[in-house]
Amino acid sequence: MNEMPVKDVTALTANDFGSDQEVRWCPGCGDYAILKAMKTVLADIGRSPDDIVFVAGIGCAARFPYYLSTYGFHTIHGRAAAVATGVKLANPELDVWVVGGDGDFMSIGGNHTLHALRRNVDINLLLFNNAIYGLTKGQYSPTSPVGTRSPSTPGGSVEAPVNAVRFALGAGARFVARAADTLQTHLPGVLKRAHANKGASFVEILQNCLVYNDGAFGAINDRSQSHEATVRLEHGQPMVFGKEEDKGLVFNNETGAFEVVTLADLKSEDTIAIHDETNFVRAQALAELEQPGFPVPLGVIYAEAATEFVEARGFSGTKSKWGREELKSLI
């Protein structure tokens, strides 16, 4: 190998993580915002692009790796999590991110999402959920709400949608978070937490599709209204929301569900719930909060330290400790 100049990774900026490829998403696509946040996060993390891998499936979101200066593998529909597992088995030292849409993660590749999560493979799974099939021109997806009119459901979809956070918790994920594309002060923090977690990190990013499903998430990713429609979770902090932080969530022990209260009307016997991201039961209750009626929880919903898969299997490095002598004794 020829001598290669070593870059000072600490001096890398967000721009250093962009590739020379022309970005081909539709103008106004939420994916641009996620890409921007990701570049910032990668620069902050401070690892060389040469030690980072982005693996993607198929769909609009899955073009993501082409637009970064890291190693990238644009694979086949739904299988990115399985490919990423193989990458980690071969070289556990790499930082591996998996990018996919609701088709990739929740439909054709639902099985791989389930197993990557329960195995706790050290990969970061980013679900770009736009609740529609964009690249195939607008069919309803498994996360589309009932009644979604699309080319394949002209009379409106009748299928109950999958709740991605509920799915991830049910699959045994040890790190489950949610963010939204446009919330650029919030999204990078969630991505950094996902990266810091050793194990499978699942992040649902609510992403607007301007062409086929504009406004699907309503006020959630509308920056001017988002504070009313979402609750930003902080471990150890009370779950308050609203522009004036005038509302909050109370946990009803009898029903096992959260209730919305205005702080002014808070009864003396009630207290605003404190977010405990290690509490699985509360995480399940948070997963149920949907618009309208409830603020959608954003941030780290659940995080629990657990043994990572490849390490538990006892694999490390890339070289073999085996040579001819071991082979001879085996034979």
Added chain:
Amino acid sequence: MSDTAIAPDAAGAAKASPLVVRFAGDSGDGIQLAGYEFAKSTADAKSDFMTFPDFPAEIRAPVGTLFGVSAFQIQFGADEVLTPGDRADVLVAFNPAALVTNLQNLKSGGVLIVDESSFDARGLKKAKLETNPLEDGTLEGYQVITVDVVKRTLEALDHLGLGRKPATRAKNLWVLGLVYWMFGRPLDTTLDWLTSKFKQSPEVAEANITALKAGHAYGETLEISAFPNLSTPRVAKHRKGKSRIISGAQAMALGLAAVAALGKRDIVYCSYPITPASTLLHALARFDGGVRTFQAEDEIAAISAALGASFAGSLGVTASSGPGLSLKTEAMGLGIAVELPLLVIDVQRGGPSTGMPTKPEQSDLTMAIHGRHGEAPLPVLAPATPDDCFWIIIEAARIAIETMSPVIILTDAYLANAASDWELPDVDSVPDIDWPAVTSNGEDFQPFTRDPDTLARPWVAPGTPQHAHRIGGIEKAQGSGHISYDPANHQEMTSLRAEKVSKVADRLPPIELEDGPEDGDILVIGWGSTHGSIAQAAKELNAEEKRVAHVHLRHLWPLPRGLDELIKRFPKVVTAELNTGQLCSILRSEYLAPVTCISQVSGQPFHVSDLKAEITKRLEATVT
């Protein structure tokens, strides 16, 4: 019914020709264990041999049923033994069902050992028999030894106070003891194995050892001179050096270990359990290094993870059987498009669909060569014998890395399970497997530039400084690898991918006849696991001065250089395949040659006698 005396051995002791022994019984009777122990003892006796376990798909079929019969066959001799043999000289039947389903596999005049304990009304009914074959004349023409094995085993173990059920379980060892006596074999190897196997439960060891010895002792009460032919030593003088018993699956596992050792790099083996490929996963999972195994959630995840491992710089390997291979084809297309090395092992079985999961067939050849979307060629190899499974894995790994392409290896249920004596390879004489060095300094690195000789692109794994790049399934521009929908580029890339695979043939040794005259009257072309049967048939026909040439293909795609000319030299050319003529039709379309096919899809390997008869018929026909 009393234990019967036996007639003198009709064959006599004059010539120590190869012998075939077959054990048949319930899948819960320990048939495979008895067979395997007999094979070990055959190796100790320094005979050449080959075995074939023939078992049902059901794990524990209801006792005594026809579909629950499991069998194990071995042929051994002083000369080179190429097959497990057609029909048996000695058949051991543990119950009526085993007798009924296996009697056709016994030579006329052969020795039949029958456990009569279950030849009661119930046992006969389960085997769908109206009358008792031990009494109705069915067994005329055989040398029959009937023993109430259960009764005798229970008597032998009586003093241990085990109870009827656990004691009955040792009946396979009682029978093995009797068989050892008939073949003049010492008990040592099996005794040692039992002692070590049941170290934790000495009472089980003692029960089995007692049963083995009791069966052996029972033999001595029979006419001692009855079977001189069976006990004549058959020492294989052509065998030199150290050897061990090896099945195709074990050889393949060792081959994968060898790839790791020779490449000094762990390989990643990903698979989803499927019969008959799972034995490979089991064997690999026991190694404590070299191969990183991953039991994936499904067939697609298995190949996807393997490809991910290859992307990350390891060699990814996946294995399955026909239905699983179907599921893997999309990912194989990706492997071809991104040009990464990958090994895909297909342990073929009777199909389509679930078909006959434990029975061999060679019916995935067309799928392996052509069965993908788009123009997607890849090299296809097939090992010929159990020990070749070791070498072909190493060869396939070299081809995959050298070519930057997925490679399919076609084996089958017969090769995976058949075992033979294997002369240990000289590991030091096998060259290293070189992982390609990164030759660029990273400035303006182009992942789809090509080696002028092999047309392979550089393999640069994540973690390599200054080389970060992106690959994917979308068509890439030659050189830069950037997304390209340019018509001329797709034309060029399609041709390059095909030419790259075709060039593999340039690096293969020239095709050679395995047997028979260069100007013979007929050329028999085989591939894969049928090697032994075809080679034996050709050998015997040539001994009868029939002028039969045999060529056996280990490389199915690209086809070896010179095969075209070879085929056209012979007036008659026939393939022998366990399918309905897949290689035949490929040869016809590639070479415009009037090749015909000897086809069999019974779920059984070819019998040598059937092949001989069929080849002879083709020789005699005016038109093939």
